Amino acid sequence: MELFLHQFLAGLATGGIYALMALAIVMIYQAIDSLNFAQGEMAMFSTFIAWQLLQWQFPFWAAFFLTIAIAFVGGFVIERVVFKPIRHAHQLAHIVVFIALFAIINSMAGFLWDFSIKNFPSPFGSHALFGQRLISAHDAGMIGVTLLILALLYGFFRYTRVGLSMRAAAANPESARLVGVRVGRMVALGWGMAAAIGSVAGMMIAPVVFLEPNMMTSILLYGFAGAVVGGLTSPGGAVIGGFAVGVIENLAGTFVPYVGRELKLSIALVLIVAVLTVKPSGLLGERTVHRV
Amino acid sequence: MNTRPLWIRIVAAIGAVIVMVLPRRRLAALILVIAVASILPFTVKNFILFQMTLVIVYTVAILGLNILTGINGQFSLGHSAFYAVGAYTAAILMEHGGVAYYWTLPAAGMVCFVSGFLFGLPALRLEGVYLALATFALATATPQILKSSPLEPWTGGVQGIILNKPDAPLGLPLNPDQWLYFFTLAVALLMFIGAYNLVNSRSGRAMMAIRDNPIAARSMGIPVELYKSLTFGLSALFTGVAGALGALAIQFVAPDSFTFLLSVALFVGLVVGGVGSIAGTFFGGLFILFVPNIAEHISKGLAGAVFGIILILVIYLIPSGLGGTIRLFLYRLLQGTR
Numbered sequence: 001m002e003l004f005l006h007q008f009l010a011g012l013a014t015g016g017i018y019a020l021m022a023l024a025i026v027m028i029y030q031a032i033d034s035l036n037f038a039q040g041e042m043a044m045f046s047t048f049i050a051w052q053l054l055q056w057q058f059p060f061w062a063a064f065f066l067t068i069a070i071a072f073v074g075g076f077v078i079e080r081v082v083f084k085p086i087r088h089a090h091q092l093a094h095i096v097v098f099i100a101l102f103a104i105i106n107s108m109a110g111f112l113w114d115f116s117i118k119n120f121p122s123p124f125g126s127h128a129l130f131g132q133r134l135i136s137a138h139d140a141g142m143i144g145v146t147l148l149i150l151a152l153l154y155g156f157f158r159y160t161r162v163g164l165s166m167r168a169a170a171a172n173p174e175s176a177r178l179v180g181v182r183v184g185r186m187v188a189l190g191w192g193m194a195a196a197i198g199s200v201a202g203m204m205i206a207p208v209v210f211l212e213p214n215m216m217t218s219i220l221l222y223g224f225a226g227a228v229v230g231g232l233t234s235p236g237g238a239v240i241g242g243f244a245v246g247v248i249e250n251l252a253g254t255f256v257p258y259v260g261r262e263l264k265l266s267i268a269l270v271l272i273v274a275v276l277t278v279k280p281s282g283l284l285g286e287r288t289v290h291r292v
Numbered sequence: 293m294n295t296r297p298l299w300i301r302i303v304a305a306i307g308a309v310i311v312m313v314l315p316r317r318r319l320a321a322l323i324l325v326i327a328v329a330s331i332l333p334f335t336v337k338n339f340i341l342f343q344m345t346l347v348i349v350y351t352v353a354i355l356g357l358n359i360l361t362g363i364n365g366q367f368s369l370g371h372s373a374f375y376a377v378g379a380y381t382a383a384i385l386m387e388h389g390g391v392a393y394y395w396t397l398p399a400a401g402m403v404c405f406v407s408g409f410l411f412g413l414p415a416l417r418l419e420g421v422y423l424a425l426a427t428f429a430l431a432t433a434t435p436q437i438l439k440s441s442p443l444e445p446w447t448g449g450v451q452g453i454i455l456n457k458p459d460a461p462l463g464l465p466l467n468p469d470q471w472l473y474f475f476t477l478a479v480a481l482l483m484f485i486g487a488y489n490l491v492n493s494r495s496g497r498a499m500m501a502i503r504d505n506p507i508a509a510r511s512m513g514i515p516v517e518l519y520k521s522l523t524f525g526l527s528a529l530f531t532g533v534a535g536a537l538g539a540l541a542i543q544f545v546a547p548d549s550f551t552f553l554l555s556v557a558l559f560v561g562l563v564v565g566g567v568g569s570i571a572g573t574f575f576g577g578l579f580i581l582f583v584p585n586i587a588e589h590i591s592k593g594l595a596g597a598v599f600g601i602i603l604i605l606v607i608y609l610i611p612s613g614l615g616g617t618i619r620l621f622l623y624r625l626l627q628g629t630r
Contacts, residue, residue: 029421033421034421035421035424035425037428082604085608086607086608089607089611090567090611091421092361092367092563092567093563093607093611095367095369095424095559096559096560096563096603096607097603097604097607099556099559099560099600099603100599100600100601100603100604100607101600102600103596103597103599103600103603104596104597104600104601106596107593107594107595107596107597107598107599107600108594108596108597110593110596111593111594111597217432217552218432221428221429221432224425224428224429225429228422228425263433263436263437263440264436265429265432265433265436266433266436266437268429268432268433269426269429269430269432269433272425272426272429273414273415273426273429273430276414276417276418276422276425276426277414277417280417280418280422
């Protein structure tokens with residue numbers, strides 16, 4: 001029982017990582033109706049910027065918020081420069097451009113900061129919480145940050161004018177444009193926010209997995225799995241999904257033979273395929289209905 | 293009157309002659325391709341020949357993806373998995389079953405057809421990004437599954453399996469590289485003819501109808517689910533045969549050759565070659581083999597960035613892919629000669 005509890009809490013801790021990533025994925029899905037395969041690399045690059053700022057003796061929180069701002073501007077600019085010209089192109093073209101971005105960002109990070117593994121400090125410290133070895137202070141802090149971001153997003157989308165405009169632009173671009181919403185700008189704003197959330201995810205994840213250009217690849221897959229489990233249209237669902245994926249991964253790894261060390265990524269595969277087959281809208285997502 | 297440069301006029305004249313002399317243009321083009329492809333092995337070094345063999349292998353793999361995406365309108369970022377299944381089927385049959393190399397191709401094709409069909413069944417309900425996502429997960433999980441200990445006695449785990457290069461049969465005066473090239477070329481031609489006939493058949497038209505309008509296709513009496521699964525299986529079959537050919541050419545299979553990056557390469561080849569253009573797949577094969585090398589020549593440290601920028605330029609400048617662009621160019625050229 002203690003083993004179960006321990007694994008459950010450890011799962012919640014890693015689930016926090018996936019939840020943050022899933023949140024960023026859902027944000028961008030809301031804005032552009034497509035999945036950003038370069039999301040993980042964008043987060044990684046932001047984390048490197050934070051690392052560089054820390055090397056330049058910035059205090060942690062100053063570097064933290066500066067990085068968020070830089071990531072926001074970066075996401076906004078990427079949308080304006082790269083994606084605006086091909087907005088009406090086929091979805092295949094979009095996926096290819098995501099792949100191109102992936103290659104560019106990954107290669108740039110390796111070029112600027114090389115491929116050696118770097119330590120990234122945790123703002124919460126790594127000591128055990130409550131004198132127990134169940135969950136560390138960083139894990140608890142990460143879960144707290146995830147929930148805080150979720151609450152902020154909820155408020156933003158429900159109570160602010162910009163948030164409502166963004167939802168309108170995503171739900172029905174033509175009508176939104178008719179009532180005066182700058183749809184193109186809203187899409188770019190969605191990119192900026194997704195990049196900013198991704199940068200927070202990166203900075204929270206980096207103390208756990210260490211910082212290097214390829215740190216995000218498998219985390220992105222779990223983030224996708226979390227987003228699918230929770231529903232691609234629901235930020236709250238994405239967070240719950242992310243935690244669920246973390247817990248399932250840890251419990252399956254402990255209690256199902258073979259799966260543990262060797263087939264961890266397959267758990268994400270099975271989860272994605274199973275959820276999409278049984279309930280494609282996810283736990284909290286809305287069903288998309290097309291008019292014929 | 294005609295102000296075009298000389299070389300264009302010469303090319304146009306040759307084109308016009310081909311058109312006039314041989315009314316069956318496609319057959320003429322096919323003969324031309326076979327002629328060029330047959331001279332090649334005797335004029336270039338073995339390493340370049342090896343690269344050309346790989347280009348043909350990738351071309352067949354992209355052809356499989358093109359049947360799925362170009363003809364049937366389904367996504368896949370997971371074709372590295374089927375490529376891997378094909379390669380491993382061939383390698384395991386040769387290593388543990390002592391099967392001759394040419395018999396491994398139909399086996400690889402059948403195994404991939406069945407696994408593609410089975411994966412296609414749940415994937416049926418998915419569209420667009422959802423399907424991209426499920427197949428992305430498949431591609432990412434594949435190397436781990438291949439490495440896992442229950443499969444290790446057959447797959448050789450991380451070490452993989454080393455294969456021997458087949459010699460030319462019947463005492464033909466060809467070295468193994470040349471023989472393998474011709475063997476691969478012959479198989480590829482068969483696959484291409486098969487794909488061409490498939491696309492122009494009743495079944496092919498049904499697949500395209502599903503791509504263009506699934507609801508209309510259903511009301512015309514096309515069993516949409518069955519066709520989508522079958523297309524997934526067929527697509528996997530092509531890619532699996534390519535995987536088996538690739539295993540023969542490289543003489544080695546290992547889990548880390550079949551990562552998500554291979555899927556990405558095939559997908560990039562598909563879009564660069566031209567979605568739905570069967571001849572364009574060859575340009576896709578050329579692109580994914582040579583452009584990463586070119587990018588590395590331009591800048592070693594930033595090879596990925598150069599590759600990405602080339603990719604974005606291709607999407608911006610020739611959205612219909614190289615196949616579509618060349619077709620357009622030839623069409624204009626022929627118009628100009630009238």
